[in-house]
Amino acid sequence: MLSASDLAGRLAQNAETVCRHYLSAGRRAGNYWLVGDVANSRGRSLYVHLIGPRAGRWTDAATGQFGDLLDLVREACGLVDFRDVAEEARHFLSLPQPEPVSDLRGDVGDGPPAERPARERARRLFRMTEPLAGTLADIYLRDRGILRASAHGALRFHPSCYYRDLVTGRTSSYPALIAAVTDAAGAITGVHRSWLDPDGVGKAKVDDPRRALGGLLGNGVRFRYPVTNPVPVLAAGEGIETMLSLSHVMPGMPMVAALTANHLAGFHFPPGCRRIYIAADADAAGRHGIEGLSRRAQAHGILPLVLSPELGDFNDDLRRLGPGRLTASLKAQLTPEDAVAFLP
Structure with missing residues (x-):
């Protein structure tokens, strides 16, 4: 160690x-x-x-x-x-974690959450969730124009997810949208939590309503993503709602949300990848992620292509401009081959 x-x-x-x-x-x-x-x-x-x-x-x-x-x-x-x-x-x-060591109380899993490896805590949390359909998290995403989120196995709901204020140390719990972070083989390496307002008014009123837990580097939240076959074409971006918005109009294209710009830059390419569409974020961190992933893609012989929204992000496009306008915008940015394969 x-x-x-x-x-x-x-x-x-x-x-x-x-x-x-x-x-x-x-x-x-x-x-x-x-x-x-x-x-x-x-x-x-x-x-x-x-x-x-x-x-x-x-x-x-x-x-x-x-x-x-x-x-x-x-x-x-x-x-x-x-x-x-x-x-x-x-x-x-992305270094390997040391083996957990039992203490005088017995198995390490009986201790407080902080004593368990983060990946184990992430997997345990995901096992405690319930299907998304009809839950507060499903309603939240529908309000964002994302109507078929419950079809994605990576997304689940937790009715009372633990939250700790990192400044004051105070603890509480809120309903939460839970997303599984997985590696290329489909194994859960982490989770992403989006805490929600119990009254159904957007996100919870806390300083940081979004946090990730576990191993993110090289991995991501995957949508319509095969784990047993080559993935010649995929789309990658930072945010879950961004990628869900793209998946709403391109349901057949494999997608991954890497969650941050730095983790987007370090995403591990799947076998057989020929083209990767990178969903743009307009801020400086987003540009850093796009540039980093583009350089790595080119070094691996993969063609990087950037998808740009008309408004602030692709969820804005979906909600304010509508799926038809978003589809037309994407058609002009995809290769002709991919436009035929993935757009209605």
Whole structure:
């Protein structure tokens, strides 16, 4: 198992990627990443060295806090126990997790949730869910113009999903849309949770109503995605609702939601892939994900093609312009072969 210094060194080798993931409100300025604080506020008082012998070291000029990227992960995620910090770092780096060790109480599964590996907790949570059809999560997606979400096995509903405020530590529970994150073989590596307002008015009124748990890097939430056959053509993007909106008008095309721009850039291509359509997000992080995935696709001999919405995102297009207009817009962006194969 890697030591703390080894983990910090691995993170420092990917300092900018770490910053883009955990401090997404910041930006690169020369050889530094600038952001407001470890809570990911906008500003410039915290700076992280991105290259050179001090890569990964950071200082908050306003508070006097400083440390390495393990300290940054701990503060950004609100973690206390080093075991949880190390687990988070290993997941980010896609390193194998150490075998769980039993304590005096018996099997590790009997301990509190934080003591179980994140992938195990994700799988356990998914087993506790119920089918999506007719639930509050189904109603939420229908309000977003996504009418056939219950046909996707990756989507489930949890009526009372645990939520912890990372700032105050207070805990509560809300109904939630649960999405399975899987690898290319279909094995669950994580889950994505979208907490919902119990009264049915959009998302829950919390600071961060969306969170992922488990192994994301290289994986994603998959829709209409075969796990036993080659996948010559697919579409990939960040958000679940973005990809569900595309799937609504192209139900035959395999799709994957990688959940963040950094994880989109690192998505693992399926065997036999020839073309990948990348659903555009207009922000800087979205452009970073598109550029990263495009470069990797080209290096693998795969043709990357970007799909752009007319409005802010593809869910806006679906809701405000309607499925007919969205279909026409996509027809102009797909190859003629794919337009015939995947559009009505």
